[in-house]
Amino acid sequence: MSLDSKSAAPAHPAPGHQRRSALGSVLKLRELPVILALVILVTVTAALNPLFLSEQGIKDLLLNATILMILAVGQTLVIITRNIDLSVGSILGLVAFGTGSVFVAAPNLPIIAVFGIGILFGAVLGAVNGLLITVAKVPALVITLGTLYIFRGINNAWAGGTQYFAGDRPEAFGNLSVDTILGFPVITLIAVVVVAIVAVYMLGTRPGRDLYAIGSDPEAARLFGIPVTRRVLMAFVVNGALAGLAGVLYASRFNSVGATTGSGLELDVVAAAVVGGVAIFGGSGTVVGAAIGALLLTTITSALTALRVDKFWQQAIVGILILAAVVIDRIAGVRAARKLRIAEARNV
Template identity: 40%
Template structure:
């Protein structure tokens, strides 16, 4: 067996290579799109893109934690819609309400939704796909029932609420600012706190996590609750940004979020995933969303293209993994 130092560097190289590769891909893509539509790299459009990506990337960081524990959460689109709807209904009933209170309401609803799913998975021992699939529908149904099937549209919302998405803090758009703050917090959380590392431990090997005294149920509950809370926050941001709350808000958006994570190198089999990867994954995905219409790709093509990108990303991941394993074997001299 040759020196393990080399092994290690091979593995870090691969993950660095992936992130670099994605970055290069992003640059090449922007150049190509820019050639076809000079508006693409305008300040305005970049701003727009960052704002769009902000919501996706906030959700993706929560989803990363869930996937690291070997789970999946399909319910976030519904959680987002439910909390967006409830906070929109509250502000339209009390127009003087401070926007921060509206955000708090949304986050509280999201926290409850996520906490229920977390309990089902940790205490009820449900497979995450079943728990989140079931609650996805329950929350979606609730959204329709609460709103009575009606929309909350722009004129029913006070300006202060709609300003959440358009205002800026320290000269940076609020959405983007919030995303940065959340990323800084989570970077510290997953790398420098015990609980953060325990999330990786649970995903990497649940049995030894149990033996070393980690409270697995608590960790599982925690990641789904965090996911729900972030979805709640995004619900308010979403409704404020589009200035409308509907029953079918963000339907199917969970797939984009999962895709962003997978693109960013979060392993579906659990235990690994990096904050930096998720940023790049969300950026790339957000860019695709923005760039396709700008080069006159029909909106009807977008879904299929996104699907293919996701599939290619997961397959490339799988192939790279296979290659690394084979190379490690080859390096052993017989």
């Protein structure tokens, strides 16, 4: 064999190097701290209260996280584009009460049709937000804060003092949060499917990857030919549709829906996304991380309740987690920028 043929032979990294690279990739995952916190929390709580991980306890944990998981997935799409949607709780409330109204007006309507109506209703409300933001060029924080109150006011006017209870809905619809498949509640499996579909969309399709580019640098994204306005509008529409889906599932999960349904939920949604590793400044994060963040927040509440800790401390811990997530993300961003500047200086 000649010297040339030896130099042309492909170089294969040693197995030890491959293992170190794989381990390094795992350790760099933004979701890793959240997963570790969740594991530690569950382990400690189960040690102090063995009933916490009973069959019913696990089912309750999953059910409590389901609605927030779906909302956090939709919010992630919006935050990645450097926006935010504070109206998701009001959208959920409108759709949940609308679901109760539909069942009262048409009790024989197929359940799948009710899901379709709720998702479409939510998508329309999301489109209202998206159009106001992309066309009027007003910051999302201002627009969605306004629509939060507008949608809530519409729900108050529509519902008044009326509430729809479990007896007003078909039994099969209510059973979605009771029935299980392989031990998992049906509505939780719906949430898992949503997370999987959106995760594949974000990482495996051009429009999904465009959202990251927009969040990283909107002006650069425009220069590269990315339709920024259309992509941001799409993110708000999908976010609204998922809030609509969450509203329908809320009507199945809980015993009553009314004018106050979903109040204050938007803050928990943003918290779940941020704690799950979604950068509040846009451009990075995953829907899987947001879903895990939602599971962590609801597990914290359940764990502290099981340990009979005062509700104030539950809220304080969530606040500490949000601050920690933002600070860690900011430090990581500064370090990455510093490394990039050093690398550029060396190349020069």
